[in-house]
Amino acid sequence: MRDFAVNRTSGLLVLPLVCVLALFLVVPICLILVVSFWDYNEWNFFPAFIFDNYAYIFTSPVTWATYLRTLQYTVITWVFCTAIGFTVAYFLAFHVRSQTWQIALFLLCTIPFWNSNIIRMISWIPFLGRNGIANSVLLDAGLIDVPLEWLLFSDFAVILAFVHLYTLFMVVPVFNTMMRIDRSLIEAARDAGASGWQTLVHFVLPLSKPGLMIGSIFIVTLVMGDFITVRFMSGGQSASVGRVIANEIALLQYPAAAANAVILLATVLLIVSVMLRYVDIRKEL
Amino acid sequence: MTDNKKNDLKTPAGGITRRSLLKGSAAVAGAAVGSGAITGFPMIWAQNIKNVTLRQFGTGVSNLNEVAAKVKEDLGFTLEMTALDSDTVTQRAATQPKSFDIADIEYWICKKVWGAGNLQAMDTSKIKNYDKIVGTFKSGKLTPESVIAQGTAPHSVGFVEGPNGKTFADSETGWMTLIPTIYNADTLGIRPDLIGRPISSWTELLNPEFKGKASILDISSIGIMDAAMVCEAMGEVQYGDKGNMTKEEVDKTMAIFTEAKKAGQFRAFWKSFDESVNLMASGEVVIQSMWSPAITAVRSKGIPCVYQPLKEGYRSWGGGLGLSANLSGLELDAAYEYINWYLDGWVGGFLMRQGYYSAVPETSKNFMSDDEWGFWFEGKAAEGDITNPFGDVMEKAGSVRDGGSFYDRMGAVACWNAVMDENKYMVRKWNEFIAA
Structure with a gap:
């Protein structure tokens, strides 16, 4: 009887959250799913039950090319964000001894994020351009004879912007997990004769896994769903799944966009569920 | 019945809207006139x-x-403006009829969204300067x-059969879809200082x-036309109508451009x-x-830039004002008033x-x-500095407009921005080109 009461209380407590999630997450996704089977013309979309939208996605070579490109962006961005993010977090957590300095430096990392995402991205354009600062400096230094064309409007530019925009999403969770590593473990490792490298690989890295995984989920979902960075930094020349969806929405092809969104959602969920198999995040939080 | 339906559409359940208030005041005004209390109705x-x-x-x-600001000054009523890009404009005209009273759209957008029924045709007899409108918008010539x-x-796409016409008429009917307001002939822009030789054909792209x-430009319905101008000039593709391509013509055009894109053009x-x-x-x-x-x-930054006339002609566009189907009564009168004022000079x-x-x-x-x-x-050399309405100097004395006079430019239009019958197919191919 008492158990039932507890259950009812917790049920009631969780109810608002359930309602909010149902209304703003589950219902919209269901609607997207429904609309993805609808038909459309130039100015309207209307109920139907057709598989054309999906058929086109799966048969078009562009879909495969786009997904491949998007995944490629994701993997490369993830590698750089993880390497940089882990290093920065490690430095903050283990090399900076005073807590005041840790907090100060951590805040320093977040300062660029007080500005808009778009502004931070667009600032790269004049910097990397044919007559931009980067090229002028290299030319003046005599390192190159002709301006480097691949600096801007290229995959390089896209990934550079991604790494710049998203590294902090790796730094924060990794720093957080590292701070909770029991320092006596490190001392024990040292006492047992482990070198610095061995301590890093056998203790710090495994113990930081939850943070790394949370950061990775952030980066994967952010990059997979991006449409604006790819458009600006590639000069509109590269496609990503997000851009395809954005284009379809702009052209009033809502059902096609919905179908694409469903496939993207499924893909991302799949990737995230695979990632979660390696680390039980809930246990670590 | 239809009237009731219209009213229902306009009034959110239970709320007193600005419109119903307006209607009320119009009715009061009407009553005042009827009772003879005030004689001058126009007042x-x-x-x-x-x-x-x-x-x-x-x-x-x-x-x-x-x-x-000028509308407020001359006509007394308030005009709220929202500027958007062409895609968003299309989207709004098609899907959010209650969000606007007047749509300032291009003719190709009109072709696309007229069928959605969110716009009403205009009675040309109420348009004072109708007879003076350039032939391009009436007979096409x-x-x-x-x-x-x-x-x-x-x-x-300028005329329909009647006030509620859904299909476009071939000739002037007295019911206009859009009142033309603004148009131009587009071509390629070049940096003469960086190119250093004459450019005379679309093939140069x-x-x-x-x-x-x-x-x-990556706006499919306009970009495809520029692409077609290039392919036709190259002699690679012959089009029946560049503004209404067959699937095969779309494929050929996009193949040429995809190849160029992959080659890093x-x-x-x-x-x-x-x-x-x-x-x-x-x-x-x-x-x-x-x-x-x-x-x-670009020029106002002191950088040389030319709107290069090309031998194959221009790709032209035109826009006009369309009235929301929701407009009626006093507001409709105000809209006509506004349109007449617009054409007034x-x-x-x-x-x-x-x-x-x-x-x-x-x-x-x-x-x-x-x-x-x-x-x-007239395409004559400027005698003094030419400034724009904001007071910035656009051209120095002695310069001549790129392309010359109105008749030289608008007379050399090769095609208009368009929506094709194969629009859906074209858009897919265009997206494939962008993704390639």
Whole structure:
């Protein structure tokens, strides 16, 4: 009887959250799913039950090319964000001894994020351009004879912007997990004769896994769903799944966009569920 | 019955809306007239109209705050303007009929969204300057000898059979879909200082000489037309109608452009006006699809930029004002009043001094100096510095407009921006090109 009461209380407590999630997450996704089977013309979309939208996605070579490109962006961005993010977090957590300095430096990392995402991205354009600062400096230094064309409007530019925009999403969770590593473990490792490298690989890295995984989920979902960075930094020349969806929405092809969104959602969920198999995040939080 | 239905659409359940209030006051005014208390009905009307607010949206080219301010001054009512890009404009006109009273849209957008039934046709007998509107928008012919260009020529979607007509009429019917307001002839923009030789054909866009320095706009319905101009000029594709391609023609066009893209011909694609200006001004691009005011914007930075007339002709576009199907009564009267005012010359002069053309050039002339008229319309050399309506110097004394006079430019239109029957297919192919 008492158990039932507890259950009812917790049920009631969780109810608002359930309602909010149902209304703003589950219902919209269901609607997207429904609309993805609808038909459309130039100015309207209307109920139907057709598989054309999906058929086109799966048969078009562009879909495969786009997904491949998007995944490629994701993997490369993830590698750089993880390497940089882990290093920065490690430095903050283990090399900076005073807590005041840790907090100060951590805040320093977040300062660029007080500005808009778009502004931070667009600032790269004049910097990397044919007559931009980067090229002028290299030319003046005599390192190159002709301006480097691949600096801007290229995959390089896209990934550079991604790494710049998203590294902090790796730094924060990794720093957080590292701070909770029991320092006596490190001392024990040292006492047992482990070198610095061995301590890093056998203790710090495994113990930081939850943070790394949370950061990775952030980066994967952010990059997979991006449409604006790819458009600006590639000069509109590269496609990503997000851009395809954005284009379809702009052209009033809502059902096609919905179908694409469903496939993207499924893909991302799949990737995230695979990632979660390696680390039980809930246990670590 | 239909009237009831319309009213239902306009009034949210249980709320007193601005419109119902307006209607109420109109009724009171009517009653006042009826009772003979006040004799001058127009005066009442003039009082009432001050409370009207018309919401207009459209592309940035003609949605200028100066126009709204002048409307307030001359007509007394409020005009709220929203400037959006072409895709969003289309989207709104098609899906959010209650969000606007006046749609400032292009003719190809009109073709696309008219079927959605959110716009109502206009009675041309209420348009004072109707007879003076340029032939391009009525018979399709600029001069009696003109050949009608390909694409969605404005006159072909300019008329419907009656006030509720859903299909476009072949000739003038007295019911106009859009009242033409602004139009121009587009071509390629170039950086003469970086190219250093004459450019005379659309083929130059794909000339390997400009590898990595060319750009095209990424708005499918306009971009495909520029692409078609290039392919036709190259002699690679022959089109029945560039504005209404067959699937095969779309495939061929996109194949040529995809190949060029893979070979690195393009530096970037642009979607908004500002992007095109930045690409050109920074020297990232030396030849690209461009719009007339973008050229001016580059030049005003002191950077040479030419709107190059090409031997194959121009790709032209035109826009006009459409009335929301929701408009009625006093607000509809105000809208007609506004449209008549629009064609009366002040706006025309304002737009022509930025390099566009007005649908009724002769009224605009009254609002331009002789030198301005000579430069912008007649293609004569400027006698003094030519300034835009904002006071910035656009051209130095002695310069001549790229492409020459109105008749030289608008007479050499090869095709109009268009929506094709194979639109869905074309859009998919265009997206594939962008993703390639």
